[in-house]
Amino acid sequence: MATQFVIDGLKAEIEGKEILKGINLEIKGGEIHAIMGPNGTGKSTLASALMGHPKYEVTEGSATLDGEDLLEMEVDERARAGLFLAMQYPSEIPGVTNSDFLRSAINARREEGSEISLIKFIRQMEGKMKELEMNPEFAHRYLNEGFSGGEKKRNEILQMMLLDPKIVVLDEIDSGLDIDALRIVANGVNAMRNEDRGFLIITHYQRLLNYITPDFVHVMMQGRIVKSGGPELAQRLENEGYDWVKEELGIVDETVGQA
Amino acid sequence: MSTQLTTPTDRGSAEALARSKGEPEWLVALRGEAAELAGTIEWPKPEKVRIERWNLTAVGSYAASTPAGSLTELPSVVQELVSEGTENLIVQRNSGTAWRQLSAELAAKGVIFTDLETACKEHSELVQPHLFQAVKKDEDKLTALNAALWNGGVFVYVPKNVEVELPLQSILFNDNADATFAPHILIVADSNSRVTYVDCVVTDNSAVSSPFVHPSVVEVFVKPGALVRFGSVHSMGESGVDMTLRRAVVENDGRVEWIIGDLNDGNTLSDTKSIMKGQGSTSDVKVISVGKNAQQMSLTTQAVHFGKSSDSNMITRAVMKDSASAIINGITKIEHGATKANGVQTEKVLMLSSKARGDANPILLIDEDDVTAGHAASVGQVNPEQVYYLMSRGISKSDAERLIIHGFLAPVVSEISVEAVRTQLQRLLERKLEG
Numbered sequence: 070m071a072t073q074f075v076i077d078g079l080k081a082e083i084e085g086k087e088i089l090k091g092i093n094l095e096i097k098g099g100e101i102h103a104i105m106g107p108n109g110t111g112k113s114t115l116a117s118a119l120m121g122h123p124k125y126e127v128t129e130g131s132a133t134l135d136g137e138d139l140l141e142m143e144v145d146e147r148a149r150a151g152l153f154l155a156m157q158y159p160s161e162i163p164g165v166t167n168s169d170f171l172r173s174a175i176n177a178r179r180e181e182g183s184e185i186s187l188i189k190f191i192r193q194m195e196g197k198m199k200e201l202e203m204n205p206e207f208a209h210r211y212l213n214e215g216f217s218g219g220e221k222k223r224n225e226i227l228q229m230m231l232l233d234p235k236i237v238v239l240d241e242i243d244s245g246l247d248i249d250a251l252r253i254v255a256n257g258v259n260a261m262r263n264e265d266r267g268f269l270i271i272t273h274y275q276r277l278l279n280y281i282t283p284d285f286v287h288v289m290m291q292g293r294i295v296k297s298g299g300p301e302l303a304q305r306l307e308n309e310g311y312d313w314v315k316e317e318l319g320i321v322d323e324t325v326g327q328a
Numbered sequence: 329m330s331t332q333l334t335t336p337t338d339r340g341s342a343e344a345l346a347r348s349k350g351e352p353e354w355l356v357a358l359r360g361e362a363a364e365l366a367g368t369i370e371w372p373k374p375e376k377v378r379i380e381r382w383n384l385t386a387v388g389s390y391a392a393s394t395p396a397g398s399l400t401e402l403p404s405v406v407q408e409l410v411s412e413g414t415e416n417l418i419v420q421r422n423s424g425t426a427w428r429q430l431s432a433e434l435a436a437k438g439v440i441f442t443d444l445e446t447a448c449k450e451h452s453e454l455v456q457p458h459l460f461q462a463v464k465k466d467e468d469k470l471t472a473l474n475a476a477l478w479n480g481g482v483f484v485y486v487p488k489n490v491e492v493e494l495p496l497q498s499i500l501f502n503d504n505a506d507a508t509f510a511p512h513i514l515i516v517a518d519s520n521s522r523v524t525y526v527d528c529v530v531t532d533n534s535a536v537s538s539p540f541v542h543p544s545v546v547e548v549f550v551k552p553g554a555l556v557r558f559g560s561v562h563s564m565g566e567s568g569v570d571m572t573l574r575r576a577v578v579e580n581d582g583r584v585e586w587i588i589g590d591l592n593d594g595n596t597l598s599d600t601k602s603i604m605k606g607q608g609s610t611s612d613v614k615v616i617s618v619g620k621n622a623q624q625m626s627l628t629t630q631a632v633h634f635g636k637s638s639d640s641n642m643i644t645r646a647v648m649k650d651s652a653s654a655i656i657n658g659i660t661k662i663e664h665g666a667t668k669a670n671g672v673q674t675e676k677v678l679m680l681s682s683k684a685r686g687d688a689n690p691i692l693l694i695d696e697d698d699v700t701a702g703h704a705a706s707v708g709q710v711n712p713e714q715v716y717y718l719m720s721r722g723i724s725k726s727d728a729e730r731l732i733i734h735g736f737l738a739p740v741v742s743e744i745s746v747e748a749v750r751t752q753l754q755r756l757l758e759r760k761l762e763g
Binding site for chain 2: 120121122123143144145147148149154156159160161162163164165169170173174177178211228232
């Protein structure tokens with residue numbers, strides 16, 4: 070069965086403040102969707118609520134992956150069901166090497182007794198690191214500790230490549246990347262593009278979309294998707310900004326949940 | 329049921345026991361004086377831990393031990409600690425020595441590695457000038473008690489310029505709570521020698537459930553230019569109280585490295601101190617601890633600088649589970665005249681439950697201007713953001729926490745240069761963290 074990811078009427082709040090006010094979105098395997106929008110409109114909240122960040126509370130709606138309701142699951146179960154979130158601010162975990170972490174994550178998807186062999190794992194990891202032009206020493210560094218912003222983002226993409234998810238959410242993966250790193254990250258994403266995998270790219274710049282061509286572009290404001298279109302929509306936003314969208318929809322303040 | 333006295337020995341019985349074991353007169357006298365002192369002086373008073381509430385009197389009585397015919401006669405908990413193929417091993421069972429072995433090669437170089445009781449008889453000239461010199465018998469009731477009662481024990485002597493490549497190992501265990509288990513470990517590394525000593529102190533939990541006390545003293549003498557690496561993992565049973573004082577006196581350009589794993593299941597008082605007497609003397613201390621259930625611990629590291637350009641580094645990391653509590657003290661003392669000395673210390677506690685308690689007390693006492701010193705301390709719980717991040721990659725909550733805990737201890741464990749200690753420590757850590 071082809072991958073099908075359906076978000077239906079999703080509402081979520083943080084510390085009692087409603088941020089997502091009913092998100093509807095459907096992503097099929099093979100599709101790349103981009104969510105764009107100014108800061109403070111709820112884009113990253115959507116990513117965190119889907120993954121199950123403890124600070125966000127979903128109050129209404131559902132998010133199903135191939136018919137299974139992700140929101141009923143614990144964070145680790147969502148990941149094993151096939152959801153992957155490349156985070157905007159990945160945590161640093163002192164004392165845990167990147168390779169130990171990656172191997173634990175791979176083995177978490179395998180039955181006890183059929184863990185990946187060390188040699189096979191190292192071969193896979195080193196292969197992907199090479200594709201991402203990562204220094205091999207990053208395998209032995211403590212997870213994200215002392216990594217630059219760009220290194221952290223590359224490390225997120227490395228995890229995505231090794232974990233082979235069905236639905237990938239990239240939350241501002243382009244922030245803090247120089248143009249070379251942006252190209253490398255985009256190549257990594259493009260290499261993972263296939264009929265079984267869907268992508269949701271969250272960004273407020275068009276520049277990433279020069280490297281990864283989306284099938285659908287959505288604009289988010291006030292905690293809702295207010296406009297959807299094809300790649301030409303991203304282009305127009307890049308050229309003209311967001312004001313015309315606000316004007317068209319009669320929106321004065323596009324943000325949500327700001328004090 | 330034996331009567332528990334506030335002071336579990338007296339001059340008469342200490343001297344009588346010493347004589348019955350054929351100990352030299354100087355030692356009989358030392359034990360007698362110590363026994364008398366033990367009746368008059370107080371228990372040590374560590375910060376914020378009231379050890380007088382612990383059961384400190386269950387020191388038991390001397391039980392003569394018979395040497396084992398082979399290592400396979402020892403309990404499995406002991407056998408699995410023996411480093412494979414080791415030729416240098418001492419095993420203490422309760423009150424006495426059960427096994428001792430030294431390679432012909434080391435013996436030929438003049439290395440002495442035997443139990444301390446034997447050493448007092450056969451090497452008085454080396455033992456007497458050092459025994460109870462780094463730790464004085466009249467410091468407190470604990471030191472007096474050890475002086476009066478110590479049994480079995482370990483003596484290491486490494487002659488000038490001799491380098492001992494492989495670690496000397498000892499295993500000290502009890503399988504009878506009624507027997508006095510009070511080792512004294514004495515290491516003398518002569519000028520420009522090098523030696524690594526590792527031990528494990530364990531309980532055969534299948535045989536011990538009633539209260540016992542392990543009053544233990546370690547003295548290390550590092551002569552000029554010598555290097556002593558001392559690794560020790562304590563993993564005694566829940567019904568026990570471990571009180572262990574370790575102290576090194578380091579002379580010019582000497583170096584001591586302590587690696588301590590305080591992994592007992594019972595209450596623990598652990599105090600590890602380096603006295604840097606000589607110019608250019610250095611000390612490195614690493615302490616790892618895990619507490620569980622209602623365990624109470626007082627973990628202290630101390631560095632005292634007398635020597636010019638002396639250097640010390642102390643690290644303690646502890647993980648506290650359940651309602652366990654640990655008071656962690658780091659004391660760096662730089663005496664007047666110890667110019668260019670440098671002392672650094674770090675204490676970190678990770679608490680895994682809201683009932684666990686951890687206190688880190690870094691103390692710098694500096695009586696000299698021309699020095700450098702630093703300290704860092706932190707106490708905290710597992711960060712939920714980190715757990716979320718790991719879980720978002722499919723790792724279960726319990727595995728995520730396990731990774732974070734191991735990660736917390738790893739920077740210290742991975743730095744342990746003595747492989748035998750690292751392996752033992754990792755195994756016993758794993759056991760305690762899982763348990």
